[in-house]
Amino acid sequence: MQNGMHTDTERCVRAVQSKDARFDGWFFTAVLTTRIYCRPSCPVVPPKPENMTFYPSAAACQQAGFRACKRCRPDTSPGSPEWNQRADLVARAMRLIADGTVDREGVPGLAGRLGYSTRQIERQLLAELGAGPLALARAQRAQTARLLIETTALPMAEIAFAAGFSSIRTFNDTVREVFALTPSELRNRRPRTTVLTPGTLTLRLPFRAPLNPDNLFGHLAATAVPGVEEWRAGAYRRTLRLPYGHGIASLTPRSDHIACRLTLSDLRDLPVAISRCRRMLDLDADPVAVDDQLRTDPVLAPLVDKAPGRRVPRTVDEAEFAVRAVLGQQVSTAAARTHAARLVTAHGEQVDDPEGGLTHLFPSPESLAAVNPDSLAMPHTRRTTFTTLITQLADGTLHLGVESDWTETRARLLSLPGFGPWTVDVIAMRALGDPDAFLPTDLGIRRAAQELGLPSTPAALTARAAAWRPWRAYAVQYLWATDNHPINFLPV
DSSP states (O other): OOTTGGGOHHHHHHHHHTTOGGGBTTBEEEETTTTEEEOTTOSSOOOOGGGEEEESSHHHHHHTTOEEOTTTOGGGSOOOTHHHHOOSHHHHHHHHHHTTHHHHHHHHHHHHHHTSOHHHHHHHHHHHHSSOHHHHHHHHHHHHHHHHHHHOOOOHHHHHHHTTOSOHHHHHHHHHHHHSSOHHHHHHTSOTTOOOOTTEEEEEEOOOSOOOHHHHHHHHHHTOOTTTEEEETTEEEEEEEOSSSEEEEEEEEOSSSEEEEEEESSGGGHHHHHHHHHHHTTTTOOHHHHHHHHHTSTTTHHHHHHSOOOOOOOOSOHHHHHHHHHHTTTSOHHHHHHHHHHHHHHHSOBOOOTTSSOOBOOOOHHHHHTSOGGGSOSOHHHHHHHHHHHHHHHHTSSOOSTTOOHHHHHHHHHTSTTOOHHHHHHHIIIIIOOTTOOOTTOHHHHHHHHHHTOOOSHHHHHHHGGGGTTOHHHHHHHHHHHTTOSOSOOOO
């Protein structure tokens, strides 16, 4: 699958006729006779090919006057894998829109973060997605509104405000236009068995199968910082620092979705919280494309066949992950967790957890910048690395947001004292989301390479791994699994 798939009519028709869920989110099918749009896997009888037309985004369908199908609910499709595997302008813009930037800062704010004019942003998004930033943000607001209507008992006025609408009238008109139902009709369609817990939102996060939850949740649980993260009763739970407040996410793997329970101090943060949870769990990945590429290597093929669908565990907070990567340099996983837990207890903001167990948000760079360096229990050189990183994150010299240019950010990180290739690449893989980041100096990777008969020196292993591109970050997950890894020893 590739960018612009919606222009390959023959291929799209085949996907719709076979109801192939792998293509959900890659394109949307608009039916000319009924004026509705669907995901490719819609369970209804496929329309005649001459009655189908295809769009690259739900927003483009809505702009063309099509309504969302009530059966397949295309607004709940997994996101396109394109936006997490690319680092160009459109992909970076889409990650920012998903993170709520247009609603909070407008299109000028989006353009300012990306370093382009609003006209350039609009032109490129229209060319590739058939919709500009305002239409894309509007489609996201409609989806957020539907979630709140169906999963809470909130009054419609509060839902309109929380979803980012400027007025009740705009909210009503948008919901009716997108879903062909009024907000009240949407709420009345909710199953009578739905249990609503005040202050808590329960929803399903879809993904493309297969998904192997073991490495994903195992890694997050094994490296969890006490007070900020925990594994409890089959769920990974953690606190979230969000634009309008804070939240707690509880994520439980199921066979065909991730059960997500969110407790938010401000409901305006709902789309951002969902976006960050999806990103952390790499739920918009295309595992079939990844695994097919890695299977072409006879050494990796048995590992992929044994447990397909491995994801790259990422993060909900890029700055937090960078700090933790430095804390973990040249120490064990247990020691890294201890260092991080001390920082959390001393400098993290306290939160109330209805279920107990979680006590703090991870400290922000601004709060850590005020810490006396002499109070940090770490060697002098790593203390210098830590304080330099914190200072640059706090004053904005270094930015690790979803809009980061991967090449430029790598260069900035490498220029910092104490940042070697391992630290930069693990940040690129887990925080920036680069699917091709590779860790040839990692101890677990080198042990796995020796066990599998691969070259074990960094240069030779990097050369051998060229065949795994552009999915070397996923190859790392398969190699780590042979060593029962989650991070045994962290180089610089």
